[in-house]
Amino acid sequence: MLAVTAGCTADDPGLDRPTGTANPQCDGKLDAAFGAWARAGFSGAVAVSTGGRFECLAGYGTADDATGSRNTADTVYSIGSVSKAFTATAILRLAEAGKLSLDDRVGKLVPAVVGPVARATVRQVLLHTSGIGGSIGADDQPVDRAGAIAAINKLRLAFPPGTDDAYSNAGYTLLALIIDTVSGTSYRDYTRTHVLALPGGAVTGGFWHGRPAATGPVAAGYLDKGEPGRRPTDFAGPYWATEGNGSLAMTTRELATWARALFRGTLAGPEPARLAGDPGFPVGDGRSHTLGGWMAFDAEVYGKPIVAIAGGGGDVGHNVAVLWIPERDQVIVLSSNRSVLTAEKLLAATVPSLVAGNPLPTPTAPAGGGDPAAIAGTYRLDPEGSFEVTVEGNRPRISAAGAGAVHALFPPRGRYSADDLREHEKRVLAVLAGRTEEGREERQGIEAEHGPISAVTAGGTVVAEGEMRTYVTLTTRDGPRLGWYAVDEHSTIAGAELPTGPPALTLVPVGTTRYRPDDPTGTGPDVTLDFAGGKVTVSGPAGTTNARRSG
Structure with a gap:
């Protein structure tokens, strides 16, 4: 269905939509399907573009219970671990500029990093094959730059670099330190200028905590029992516990625009675009880490090669999932602000249909009864x-x-x-x-x-x-x-x-x-x-x- 819709349509009063969630910038069939998921508990935003044209920009549910504001495609969400794709893009841009080689050892690039971790290469850190595991602190733990380096120096490798894989937030913190060291400016400044900035000058989002912040109305997050999640103003920093691995925020529209620019080569060039989407290290079940921080799926998994990434959760209450279908030049981004039905769960339920171009499945209503x-x-x-x-x-x-x-x-x-x-x-x-x-x-x-x-x-x-x-x-x-x-x-x-x-x-x-x-x-x-x-x-x-x- 996504491959053949003809762009945005006017609001159809005949569609059965939840009250207040009519989305005139979304194809009617798509809006009806996502509206059904909204009635089942999804609260968030959707952006679908094919060939650079948005056929769905829509919001569902409430962005903030205190104000009654609604979710839209221009509501800001923390993107959590999707930030890793931006960090990886920064590293690939620095490699293109000759500031580093992907085969450089991290201790060479950041001399303050010593011990076993220093022997890993940039390539291995990007692919989660460095042997570095875990994180250097909780998301809301104040960690400055020196503290981040000290925490990384205390890490011990779980395996010899390049021999296995272990997903690592600490590894992407290390990549942020490399950017901060070799770029000639700070990690945040380089990210804003060379990664968040699109051709033409528009800037996609910003940081969840601190500055430069993402602009626009921010969604409140809600945890398992409806408790409010942490807001951007709840934590004064310093923020190095999440720098590089989970610190960014933006709208669903912005994230979809950025992802297409990356994979089309207009953001960072054709070689970073290729490396971002090509399988880099296989992890089983037809999946591979890419050098761009994404997960590549072989055609055997869903019938076509696709690239995806997801992140969020924790104590913020936001969740974001991104799907890139190269064959159709199509990006799907889902963001959510409630744990009842997260963006990642919704993508898992709909990805076979999205990839095949079939009508989206919708949830079955409970049979009812009971006391x-x-x-x-x-x-x-x-x-x-x-x-x-x-x-x-x-x-x-x-x-x-x-x-x-x-x-x-x-x-x-x-x-x-x-x-x-x-x-x-x-x-x-x-x-x-x-x-x-x-x-x-x-x-x-x-x-x-x-x-x-x-x-x-x-x-x-x-x-x-x-x-x-x-x-x-x-x-x-x-x-x-x-x-x-x-x-x-x-x-x-x-x-x-x-x-x-x-x-x-x-x-x-x-x-x-x-x-x-x-x-x-x-x-x-x-x-x-x-x-x-x-x-x-x-x-x-x-x-x-x-x-x-x-x-």
């Missing part, structure tokens, strides 16, 4: 845990506590198997037992604040936002604290949240007593819950689990 208030309560699986059902605004939400309950409610799906989840749990427990240097540092930080850790208990592993997360309870002087950790195959901490609440799902009725996860994209847990006879039966791919209602 949410009647199922509220605690259901026990003693001794393996419990389920807790609460009702918020007539919507039931179930949380799982304990390994047995988590395993039942969140069975593996997609490319992760039950064995993968078990191995991840083992790695997390080993890290928290202090068997790695990073793990020992993590323990020391927790104990400095809460006292000695006397026990670490695994509470099950889930797949969320494309990564495995193992829940653990850490018993300290201040009492038990629930958190989750995500580690890669090299036992490097890729993400963590401590403290946190138990993993939970919002449910929708599919009968009088039966419920399913509120998951219109079909990418979440494949389970059905039947509340009858004073118990809940959770049915999934591996069988059924029964929990008796208590009280």
Whole structure:
């Protein structure tokens, strides 16, 4: 469908759109499809261009509950890890200008960087094959330039450079330091002048925190339970924990325009454009990291070669996904400001149709029925845990506590198997037992604040936002604290949240007593819950689990 639409159309009053979200700059069929996803929970913006012409610029849902403002294609979002594509473009431009070689060792370019990390090459850092893992600090941790270098110098390589891959925020912070050192100006100034600036002088976006800031109305972000995310003014910096790996912000329209300029060669030239889209290091399942910071998908995956990138999440509440289809000269950008149905989930549900040029799928409405208030309560699986059902605004939400309950409610799906989840749990427990240097540092930080850790208990592993997360309870002087950790195959901490609440799902009725996860994209847990006879039966791919209602 996207390949044959004839550009923007006038608003069609016959379309069934959510109140206040009519989008006259969007083809009617596209607007109707995205409107259906909006009714299922998507809140954000869409930009679709083919051959440089926008056929859809649209917004859905509320940008800010406090003001009632609506999302539009000109609402500003934090783009999170999509910032890596801009950092990589800056490096490729510096290589084109002869300021560096992709095969230079990073210690040569930034002499203050020493130790094992210094031996990695620029190419390896771009491709996440340097052996550098993790991050140098939390997103809202004040880190100055000297602190960033000191943190990088303390890193140890997870593997010899060039022999494996490990996704690394710290690596892209290192690339920002290289830009800051060799460009003759600051990282931010070079990014604004040589990467954000389009031919003709227009500047696409800016920085989420600090200056130069993105201009335009900023979307408020909302987290899992509707809590407000962090705003650009919430953090005074310095910002080196996210520089290079997640610090940019812009509108959906701007991001689509920038992506096309990159891949068409008008932004940085034909060679950077080629390197940004060509497979650089294979990571399995027909996917490869590119030197431009993107992920390239072979034709075997979706029928045509495509390039994509996504980012966001964390404590901001924004999520952004970008798709480039070279064969059609087409860019699709989705941005979201609520976790109910993120841009990345929506892209995962629609990408086969987008690539094939077919009409977009739309979510199926729940069957209805059920009495949410009647199922509220605690259901026990003693001794393996419990389920807790609460009702918020007539919507039931179930949380799982304990390994047995988590395993039942969140069975593996997609490319992760039950064995993968078990191995991840083992790695997390080993890290928290202090068997790695990073793990020992993590323990020391927790104990400095809460006292000695006397026990670490695994509470099950889930797949969320494309990564495995193992829940653990850490018993300290201040009492038990629930958190989750995500580690890669090299036992490097890729993400963590401590403290946190138990993993939970919002449910929708599919009968009088039966419920399913509120998951219109079909990418979440494949389970059905039947509340009858004073118990809940959770049915999934591996069988059924029964929990008796208590009280």
